[in-house]
Amino acid sequence: MLRDVMKIDLRSARRPVAELPAQLRVVGVVSGRLTDAGEALDAALGGVLKAAVKRSKFRGQEGEHLLLWHGEGYLLLLGLGGRRGVNPDRVRRAAARVAREAIRLGVREVAVENFWADRLGRETASYALAEGLHLGSYRFVKYRSDAKVPRVRYWIARGRGRAVAEATALAGATLYARDLVNEPPNRMTPERLAEEARALAETHGFEVEVLGPEQIEALGMGAFLAVARGSANPPRLIHLVYRPAKSRRRVALVGKGLCFDTGGYSLKPTEGMQHMKADMAGAAAVLGVFRALAELQPAVEVHGVIAAAENKISGTAYVVDEVVRAMNGKTIEVKNTDAEGRLTLADALVYAGRQAPDAVVSIATLTGSAVVALGRKIAALFATDPRLGEALARAADREGEKVWPMPLEESYRKLLKSEVADIANVGTRQGGAIQAALFLTEFVREPYAHLDIAGPAFQPEEWEEGPAGATGFGVRTLARWLAE
Numbered sequence: 183m184l185r186d187v188m189k190i191d192l193r194s195a196r197r198p199v200a201e202l203p204a205q206l207r208v209v210g211v212v213s214g215r216l217t218d219a220g221e222a223l224d225a226a227l228g229g230v231l232k233a234a235v236k237r238s239k240f241r242g243q244e245g246e247h248l249l250l251w252h253g254e255g256y257l258l259l260l261g262l263g264g265r266r267g268v269n270p271d272r273v274r275r276a277a278a279r280v281a282r283e284a285i286r287l288g289v290r291e292v293a294v295e296n297f298w299a300d301r302l303g304r305e306t307a308s309y310a311l312a313e314g315l316h317l318g319s320y321r322f323v324k325y326r327s328d329a330k331v332p333r334v335r336y337w338i339a340r341g342r343g344r345a346v347a348e349a350t351a352l353a354g355a356t357l358y359a360r361d362l363v364n365e366p367p368n369r370m371t372p373e374r375l376a377e378e379a380r381a382l383a384e385t386h387g388f389e390v391e392v393l394g395p396e397q398i399e400a401l402g403m404g405a406f407l408a409v410a411r412g413s414a415n416p417p418r419l420i421h422l423v424y425r426p427a428k429s430r431r432r433v434a435l436v437g438k439g440l441c442f443d444t445g446g447y448s449l450k451p452t453e454g455m456q457h458m459k460a461d462m463a464g465a466a467a468v469l470g471v472f473r474a475l476a477e478l479q480p481a482v483e484v485h486g487v488i489a490a491a492e493n494k495i496s497g498t499a500y501v502v503d504e505v506v507r508a509m510n511g512k513t514i515e516v517k518n519t520d521a522e523g524r525l526t527l528a529d530a531l532v533y534a535g536r537q538a539p540d541a542v543v544s545i546a547t548l549t550g551s552a553v554v555a556l557g558r559k560i561a562a563l564f565a566t567d568p569r570l571g572e573a574l575a576r577a578a579d580r581e582g583e584k585v586w587p588m589p590l591e592e593s594y595r596k597l598l599k600s601e602v603a604d605i606a607n608v609g610t611r612q613g614g615a616i617q618a619a620l621f622l623t624e625f626v627r628e629p630y631a632h633l634d635i636a637g638p639a640f641q642p643e644e645w646e647e648g649p650a651g652a653t654g655f656g657v658r659t660l661a662r663w664l665a666e
Contacts, residue, residue: 195340205256275314293337317356322651355477372439418490432482436531437469446499517600541567541628544631549636563632566630
């Protein structure tokens with residue numbers, strides 16, 4: 183089973199930064215003044231920090247830092263910005279900056295102030311700080327022959343052990359999802375994704391079933407099979423189950439599992455095909471959630487369903503104008519083979535509904551329209567049930583994963599009308615994300631929410647919480663929702 187490549191040892195300590203020996207000690211600067219932890223460290227060091235701040239005119243704006251060498255170690259003054267608008271997300275970003283600097287310096291032991299604990303409380307601050315340190319430490323260097331991966335130990339001064347442990351579980355699950363997505367497409371095939379599900383099940387005691395093409399066909403999943411037809415790598419339907427001894431309710435998570443998407447005969451241009459290994463980020467998020475469930479153990483029965491396939495071109499690939507039949511009997515006219523994810527999800531949603539869940543949530547890199555509307559940092563959230571949508575939005579806010587509620591505008595459903603089938607797989611370009619979500623509602627009867635993560639699933643450049651590449655978006659939101 184894949185594991186996050188960058189390893190860190192994260193511990194909470196009762197002592198302040200000034201009393202913790204480390205190669206790198208980190209304290210904050212707020213509006214040009216040292217924090218209380220910084221004042222204590224400065225007193226222990228004979229005033230070198232205040233002198234450096236005064237000499238350099240360092241104001242401590244968010245995103246700035248001042249690095250010093252003293253004795254046998256480094257001192258990092260981290261700009262925390264002003265006191266207005268303090269929230270856990272600011273702590274996460276600050277912690278990720280600490281991790282990046284620690285990696286750059288090549289240190290092995292770091293002591294960090296528990297940023298903003300005076301404003302947020304030690305528990306909340308410790309949680310956000312631990313998450314940020316994990317997320318910021320991530321590097322995917324598996325295929326780099328020149329890569330060096332040091333093991334770094336972080337001490338969170340005056341941290342809360344329980345909060346650190348919970349944050350470590352969710353961050354670790356997020357990094358696992360990042361690893362899955364960052365794997366090259368010649369390695370991460372549908373069968374390899376199924377192997378990861380089997381490994382998770384064996385390690386953590388989940389139930390798992392993996393179905394091949396013949397079994398998928400026997401279920402009547404014509405939409406899913408149409409997409410998979412053009413690839414030499416056969417599809418897999420993956421069904422994971424977390425079943426606690428006592429459960430209050432049953433939910434299903436459905437993740438889009440396109441291990442690579444060429445667009446099919448509606449071929450993407452070269453630049454549009456780049457990073458299409460990330461088209462299974464929804465599936466990776468579902469597997470990441472299951473990894474977190476093993477640690478969190480909520481009293482909720484969870485079914486994870488993934489239709490894993492590749493959308494490629496060959497003599498057997500599906501083409502425009504085909505009519506395919508989904509598992510619920512609904513016929514679909516294919517107007518664009520690059521709108522393949524919704525076809526695989528259609529059958530996966532019907533299958534998930536057969537598990538009698540109280541609610542269904544799908545997560546997918548589904549539409550470029552969502553990226554146009556919300557950019558690369560925010561996911562589109564659609565919900566047929568307002569309470570379900572609000573609960574997911576609260577969980578996302580708690581975890582610092584940005585989502586934005588979008589309308590399921592019923593008048594747009596007519597744009598998916600087909601003259602030859604029950605429904606078409608695409609409508610117009612305008613409002614494309616809404617039309618895609620409306621399409622999915624045709625295949626689910628339960629209270630339903632859909633997260634379109636096409637924007638935030640993969641970052642082409644370094645960002646606040648990690649390097650360029652997969653982000654693991656959605657793991658923490660869904661895990662938090664299930665836990666609460």
